[in-house]
Amino acid sequence: MNYILSDGYHREDLFPFTLTRPVAEIRTGIMTISEKWEKWLGASVSFKTEEYLSEKFPLTVAAENIVINGSYLPNEALVKAVQDLKFGEALMDEEGYIAYATSEPGVAFDASNFTSINFESEVLTIKNTWDIFYKNAEALQADFDLLTKGRTSQPISSTNQVASPENIFIEEGASVEFCILNASTGPIYIGKNALMMEGCMVRGGLALCENAILKMGAKIYGAVTAGPGCKLGGEINNAVLFANSNKGHDGFLGNSVLGEWCNIGADTNTSNLKNNYAEVRIWNYRTGGFARTGLQFCGLMMGDHSKCGINVMFNTGTVVGVSANIFGSGFPRNFIPSYSWGGATAGYTTFKTNKAFEVATAMMKRRNMEFNDTEAKILEHVFDFTQKWRNF
Numbered sequence: 001m002n003y004i005l006s007d008g009y010h011r012e013d014l015f016p017f018t019l020t021r022p023v024a025e026i027r028t029g030i031m032t033i034s035e036k037w038e039k040w041l042g043a044s045v046s047f048k049t050e051e052y053l054s055e056k057f058p059l060t061v062a063a064e065n066i067v068i069n070g071s072y073l074p075n076e077a078l079v080k081a082v083q084d085l086k087f088g089e090a091l092m093d094e095e096g097y098i099a100y101a102t103s104e105p106g107v108a109f110d111a112s113n114f115t116s117i118n119f120e121s122e123v124l125t126i127k128n129t130w131d132i133f134y135k136n137a138e139a140l141q142a143d144f145d146l147l148t149k150g151r152t153s154q155p156i157s158s159t160n161q162v163a164s165p166e167n168i169f170i171e172e173g174a175s176v177e178f179c180i181l182n183a184s185t186g187p188i189y190i191g192k193n194a195l196m197m198e199g200c201m202v203r204g205g206l207a208l209c210e211n212a213i214l215k216m217g218a219k220i221y222g223a224v225t226a227g228p229g230c231k232l233g234g235e236i237n238n239a240v241l242f243a244n245s246n247k248g249h250d251g252f253l254g255n256s257v258l259g260e261w262c263n264i265g266a267d268t269n270t271s272n273l274k275n276n277y278a279e280v281r282i283w284n285y286r287t288g289g290f291a292r293t294g295l296q297f298c299g300l301m302m303g304d305h306s307k308c309g310i311n312v313m314f315n316t317g318t319v320v321g322v323s324a325n326i327f328g329s330g331f332p333r334n335f336i337p338s339y340s341w342g343g344a345t346a347g348y349t350t351f352k353t354n355k356a357f358e359v360a361t362a363m364m365k366r367r368n369m370e371f372n373d374t375e376a377k378i379l380e381h382v383f384d385f386t387q388k389w390r391n392f
Contacts, residue, residue, distance in 0.1 A: 001043070001062075001064055001065070001066055001083075002046075002060060002061070002062035002064065002065045002066070003037065003041055003043055003044075003045045003046075003065070003066050003068060004045065004046050004047065004048050004059065004060070004061075004065055004066070004067045004068065004105050005022065005023075005024035005033070005034055005037060005045050005046070005047055005048070005067075005068050005069075005070040006023075006047075006048040006049070006067050006068065006069055006070055007022055007023045007024075007048065007049050007050070007070055008023060008069035008070055008071045008072075008096075008097075009069075009071070009095065009096055009127075010023065010071050010126075010127040010128070011023055011050075012285055012286035013127060013128050013129070013284060013285075013286055014026065014126070014127075014128070014129055015129075015285035015286075015303075015321075016259070016285075016301070016302075016303030016304075016319065016320070016321045016322050016338065017129065017132075017242075017257070017259050017301075017303060017304075019303060019304075019321070019322050019338070019382050019385070019386070020053075020259070020260075020303070020304045020322060020378055020379070020382060021053070021057070021304075022034075022047045022048075022049040022053060022057050022070060023049075023070035023071055023126070024037070024045070024047065024070030025047075025057065026126055026132060026242075027132075027225065027227050027240060027242045027243070028073075028126060028131075028132050028133075028135060028136050028139045028140075028225070028240060029073075029136060029138075029139030029140040029141075029142060029143040029144075029207065029225065030139075030140060030143035030144065030147060030189055030191075030207040030209065030225065031143050031147075033070055033071075033073060033126065034047075034070070036073060036074050036143065036146075037068065037074050039146060039147075040074040040079045040146070041074075041079065041083075045068075046058060046059050046060035047059060047070075048067060048105060048106070052377065052378060052381040053378060055374050055377070056374050056375075056378065059105070059106070061105055061106065063103060064087065064101065064103065065101070065102055065103065065105045066082060066085055066099055066100070066101050066102075067097075067099060067100055067102060067105050067109070068082060068098070068099040069096075069097060069098050069099065071125050071126050071127050072098055072099075072123055072124075072125050073123065073124040073125065073126070073139060073142070075121075075123055075124070075142065077121040077123070078098070078119070078121065078123050081098075081099075081117070081119055081121075082098075082099045085099060085100070085101040085117070086101060087101050087102070087103070088101065088102075088113075088114055088115055089101055089114060089115045089116075089117055090109075090111065090114035090115065090116055090117065091117050091119050092111070092116045092117065092118055092119065093118070093119055093120075096109075096111075097109055097111070098119055098123075100114055124138060124139060124142070128291070128293070129257060129282065129301045129319075130255075130257075130282065130293050130295060130298055130301075132240050132257045133223075133238050133239060133240050133255055133256060133257055134238075134255075134295065136205075136223040136224075136225060136238065136240055137186055137205055137222075137223035137238075140186065140187065140189075140205040140206075140207055140223055140225065141186065141187060141205065143189075143207070144167075144169065144187040144189050144205075144207075147169075147189070148169045148189075151169075153168065153169040153170050153171075154170040154171065154172060154174065155170075156168060156170060156176070156181075157176060157177050159177045159178045160176060160177065160178065160179050160180070160181055161179075161180045161181070162181045162182075162183075163181070163182040163183060163184050164182070164183040164184040164204075165181075165183070166183075167183035167184070167186070167187045167188065167204065168181055168183045168187070168188045168189075168190075169187070169188070169189050169190065170190040171189075171190060171191050171192040171193075171194070171210075172192055172193075173192050173193040173194075174190040174191065174192065174193060174194045174195070174196075174208075175194075175195050175196065176190055176196040177196075177198060178198040178199060179196050179198065179199065179200040179201070179202065180200070180201045180202065181202050181204075182202065182203045182204060183204040183205075184204070185203055185204050185205070185221075186203075186204035186205025186206075186223060187204055187205050187206075188202060188204045188205065188206045188208075189205075189206065189207045189208065189209075190208050191207070191208060191209040191210040191211070191212065191228070192210045192211070193210060193211050194208045194209065194210060194211060194212045194213070194214075195212075195213045195214070196208060196213075196214045197213070197214060197215050197216040197218075198216055199216050199217040200214050200215075200216070200217065200218045200219075200220065201217075201218070201219050201220070202214075202218075202220045202221070203220065203221035203222075204223075205223045205224070206220055206223075206224050206225075206226075207224070207225040207226065208226050208232075209225070209226060209227050209228045209230070209243075210228045210229075211228055211229050212226040212227065212228060212229060212230045212231070212232070213230070213231045213232070213248075214226070214232050214233070215231065215232065215233035215248055215249075216233075217233075218232055218233050218234060218235075218236070219234070219235045219236070220232070220236050220237075221236075221237055221238075222237040222238035222254075223238050224236050224237070224238065224239050224240075225239070225240040225241065226241050227240075227241050227242045227243035227244070227245070227260075228243045228244070229243055229244040229367055230243065230244065230245050230246065230247075231245075231246045231247070231248040232247055232248065233247065233248045233249050233250065234247065234248075234249055234250040234251045234252065234253070235250075235251070235252045235253070235254075236252075236253045236254070237252075237253070237254040237255065237272075238254060238255050238256075238297075239253050239254065239255065239256045239257065239258070239299070240256075240257045240258070241257075241258045241262070242257075242258065242259050242260045242304075243260045244260050244261055244363075244364075244367055244369075245258045245259065245260060245261060245262040245263065245264075246262070246263045246264065247262075247264040247268075248264075249264075249265070249266035249267065249268075250266065250267055251264070251266065251267045251268045251269050252269045252270060253268075253269075253270050253299065253300070254270060254272035254297070254299045255272040255295075255297040255298050255299040256270055256272070256299035256300040256301065256302075257300075257301050257302070258300075258302045259302060259303050259304035259305075259306075259322075260304045260305070261304055261305045261360065261363055261364065262302050262303075262304070262305070262306050262307065263307045263308070263363070264307075264308055264312075265307075265308050265309040265310040265311070265312060265327075266310045266311075267310055267311045268308055268309075268310065268311065268312040268313070268314070269312075269313055269314070270299040270300040270314040270318070271299065271313075271314060271315055271316040272297045272298060272299035272316060273296065273297055273316060274296075274316050277296060278296075279292060279293065279294060279295065279296060280293050280295050280296065280297070280298035280316055280317040281293065281317060282298060282301065282317040282319060283317075283319040283334070283335040290317075293317070298316065298317045299314070299316065299317070299318070300314045300318050300320065301318070301319045301320065302320040302324075303320060303321045303322040303323075303324070303338065304322050304323070305322055305323040305356065305359070305360050305363075305379070306320050306321065306322065306323060306324040306325070306326075307324070307325050307326070307359070308320075308325075308326040308327065309326065309327030309328070309343075311329070312326055312327065312328075312332065312343070313330070313331050313332075314331070314332065315331050315332070315334045316334075317334055318332070318333075318334045318335070318336070319334065319335050319336070320336045320340075321336060321337050321338030321339070321340070321386060321389070322338040322339070322379065322382050322386070323338055323339050323351060323353075323356040323359075323360070323379060323382070323383075324336050324337070324338060324339065324340040324341070324351065325340070325341045325342075325351055325356075325359075326340070326342070326343050327342070327343050328342070328343030328344060328345040328346055329343075329344065329345050330343070330344030330345050331344055332344050335389075336348075337386055337389035337390045338382055338383070338386035338389070338390075339351040339352075339353070339356060339383055339386065339390065340390065340392075347392070348390075348392045349392055350390055350392065353379065353380060353383050356379070356383075357371065357376060357379070360375070360379070
């Protein structure tokens, strides 16, 4: 069977992260949603997404295909239901399709063409930006159980102070010395060749993925995910960094999500709680207004390739688009469009693509990666698409 992950119904609700990737390439827990499905299915997947993303995330079509809504995270019950689908059947919930079996995956889904099968078991879904951090603890535990089942961790060095060592897993090549590791509140997963420097204090859960670095004296708690190649430091609570992003210095990041290739300047802080303790509202691209999150704690949502300078102060529930560069004193606005350059004091101008691409090229080169034409085409499309929000 050929498995395809589609963007489903919530792509726009997940902007700015899905401006540069399919829904299923969002990371929560340890793995991306697509990596979770591949692990559970024992098969590779492809993507049904926007045309401008298809060169980087191609679609593979076969005679028999199962299309899966990329907002749904796999578990044992859901995977069995998906694998049991027969041609012409659709697995449904109250919102729409979860998965369907078809010979024409490129055609838009029409429920009247399928026999509906109701799925009533509980399953994690990522339908809003804040779901990524809010559900991270549960996703991290599920990934930890899946990845470590039947395997033995590398030894935990005796230089560390440890609570609940059975909930700690260290992959080959990782280094953890002279740290405090408390896994009684959630698992601690240290990926291949990851580095936890001396003096780090970790209260699980934590996913420090492959080649990620936790810098000296970091304070980590509340289900934090540092994707591959990320560098973390300072105080971080319940935050997800997708990959190759840096929050390497002192300052607080809480209840937040950073995409790829982001950089947070030293002593930058995010507010994750309003002064009046009210529910946080956050910008929604689909509705063009501020959406209710139902949460008291919600910090920063920052799209790919965005940066901020030192000592930036982000208000509660701030959304920053793709390839923005923020600096200066005062609180920036709580919705900063893609390709914005400036801050609260100086105001904003458009960050032109030629300059943004120079920054992207330099940062990716530091990770021995290339900023290529495929990446440039995606970011050029995002520049054009997001022009309507840049009312400078």
